[in-house]
Amino acid sequence: MEANPVDAAVFDRALAVADAVLYEGYLLYPYRHSSAKNRFRWQFGVLTPRAWAEARDTADAGVAGSAEGWWQRTECLLEPGPGEAVVRCRLRFLQLVGRSIEERLPDGGHRPTGELVTGSGLAVGFDAALPRDFDLCVRLADVLDHEQRVDLHAPGGKDVETLGDDEGRPVGRALSRRWPVRASLIVSATRCSTPAPLFRLCVRVENTDDTTPPDAPREEALRRSLIATHSLLAAGESSFVSLLEPPGWAEAEARACANVHTFPVLAGEPGTRDLLLSSPILLYDHPRIAPESPGDLHDAAEIDEILSLRTLTLTDEEKREARATDPRGAAIVDRVDTMPPEIFSRLHGAIRSLGPASPNEESR
Numbered sequence: 001m002e003a004n005p006v007d008a009a010v011f012d013r014a015l016a017v018a019d020a021v022l023y024e025g026y027l028l029y030p031y032r033h034s035s036a037k038n039r040f041r042w043q044f045g046v047l048t049p050r051a052w053a054e055a056r057d058t059a060d061a062g063v064a065g066s067a068e069g070w071w072q073r074t075e076c077l078l079e080p081g082p083g084e085a086v087v088r089c090r091l092r093f094l095q096l097v098g099r100s101i102e103e104r105l106p107d108g109g110h111r112p113t114g115e116l117v118t119g120s121g122l123a124v125g126f127d128a129a130l131p132r133d134f135d136l137c138v139r140l141a142d143v144l145d146h147e148q149r150v151d152l153h154a155p156g157g158k159d160v161e162t163l164g165d166d167e168g169r170p171v172g173r174a175l176s177r178r179w180p181v182r183a184s185l186i187v188s189a190t191r192c193s194t195p196a197p198l199f200r201l202c203v204r205v206e207n208t209d210d211t212t213p214p215d216a217p218r219e220e221a222l223r224r225s226l227i228a229t230h231s232l233l234a235a236g237e238s239s240f241v242s243l244l245e246p247p248g249w250a251e252a253e254a255r256a257c258a259n260v261h262t263f264p265v266l267a268g269e270p271g272t273r274d275l276l277l278s279s280p281i282l283l284y285d286h287p288r289i290a291p292e293s294p295g296d297l298h299d300a301a302e303i304d305e306i307l308s309l310r311t312l313t314l315t316d317e318e319k320r321e322a323r324a325t326d327p328r329g330a331a332i333v334d335r336v337d338t339m340p341p342e343i344f345s346r347l348h349g350a351i352r353s354l355g356p357a358s359p360n361e362e363s364r
Contacts, residue, residue: 010234011090014267014277017287019296021045021279022092022131022228023328026298029307030314031322031329033126038325041127045093045262045280047072047183047207047226055214063263065280072229072261074203074278077192077246077253078140081237085140087187088234091205094129094227095154095181101125101163103172110173115324119166122324123174129227130154130178138187140199140238147188151208154181179223182208192253198241200257203231203278230262231278239273242266242285292346295335298328305347311336 011018025043032038043066050070060067078085101123102110115124132154142148161174184206192198209224233240241247243264246254259278266285267277277283290304297307311333314322319337323330 010088011232011275013269013272014232014275016289017267017283018092018230018232018277018279020289021230021277021281021283022094023296023298024228024281026094026129026228027326027329028299029297029310030318031311031325031332032318033124033325034321042094042096042222042225042227045072045227045229046222047093047205047229047261048221049207049209049212049224051210051214052212052216052221053207061258061260063259063261063282065261067261069261071204071206072280073205073259074231074233074262074264075257075259076201076233076243076264076276076278077241077250077257078189078199078201078235079239079241079273080140080197080199081235081239083237085199085238086236087138087140087201087238088236089136089138089185089187089203090232091134091136091152091183091185091229092231093132093181093229095132095178096222096225096227097128097130097176097178098223099126099128100175100177101172102175104170113172116163116172118163118171119168122320123163123172124321124324126325127222128176128326132181134185136185136187140189140201143187143189144199145188145190147186147202149184149186152183152185154178154183156180180209181224181226183226184208192250194253195249198250198253200253201233203233205229205231228280230280232267233264233276233278235274235276237274240264240266240276241273244285294339294343294347295332296328297332305344308336308339308344308347 028037045065046068053070101113101116103113103116134152156179159176162170163172165171186204188202189199212221212224241250243254262278262280264276264278265283268275270286293304319333322333
């Protein structure tokens with residue numbers, strides 16, 4: 001198994017849905033840092049440091065990604081193709097970025113403040129996140145009946161942005177800091193007892209940080225956590241088997257797959273089986289973004305029309321705070337404020353398919 005770059009186009013067919021998973025719950029309506037629902041962040045796919053998780057007895061082995069633990073496991077079924085079976089894997093997660101605001105003092109020093117008026121508007125402190133991708137390629141023969149491990153590292157860093165007034169004079173600064181995140185990706189495979197050749201592929205992700213004290217507050221543990229953790233798998237000439245609707249000959253093996261804090265579904269266009277999305281949010285096979293949706297609203301089971309209308313009800317001061325909270329929140333407010341009527345009308349409802357009514361329905 002090699003930590004080499006893979007062709008990014010392999011996963012393009014699933015990235016729209018994968019990005020929705022990545023940012024699900026990132027920032028919830030009303031998109032302001034002062035909102036209660038935005039004070040408890042990162043609801044899905046959180047892999048915390050091991051010692052911290054074990055101190056809280058988070059040993060939950062269900063598929064629900066809302067349960068926090070230090071590892072997650074994907075098990076899926078792979079039908080080998082005519083050539084050598086090769087699986088490409090992309091691990092994706094968010095790395096926390098803490099943003100704080102400091103005002104400039106007359107002597108040139110700085111002190112922390114909750115918010116600051118600048119020439120471009122309002123600046124507030126808020127935890128953002130940086131998306132991280134790690135691409136791996138594995139030959140089935142190399143992991144058959146034994147596991148291989150790859151260690152991953154997302155480095156820390158610190159950035160300082162000077163904040164100025166209308167005339168460009170410095171009035172403060174924004175400090176953005178991220179902490180190192182360490183993880184391991186473990187891949188293994190076993191043969192299944194089925195009439196046709198079939199393999200159970202296991203992909204396990206672990207948070208390997210050993211610097212977070214077990215008694216640290218959650219805010220500190222999140223600094224070195226993998227957030228919204230999920231993976232994409234591409235089978236090449238091989239095929240994945242649906243765990244939701246497996247063929248009869250593979251049904252028992254599908255039931256035996258033990259997924260923890262994530263669940264794999266077929267991705268890409270309906271009818272294809274070469275792409276898999278393992279998500280901490282339960283989905284159906286071949287999920288897609290509604291074509292009527294003009295952009296992500298980051299809310300669970302979002303209803304674009306309702307959330308867009310509610311966003312319009314925000315006062316000017318609330319919209320100002322939302323724009324200052326996070327660039328993604330600002331984009332939502334700006335998009336809704338400038339949305340033309342014809343786009344709103346598309347959000348009111350859609351008919352995906354029509355079919356003839358049955359005789360019983362016609363008589364009602």
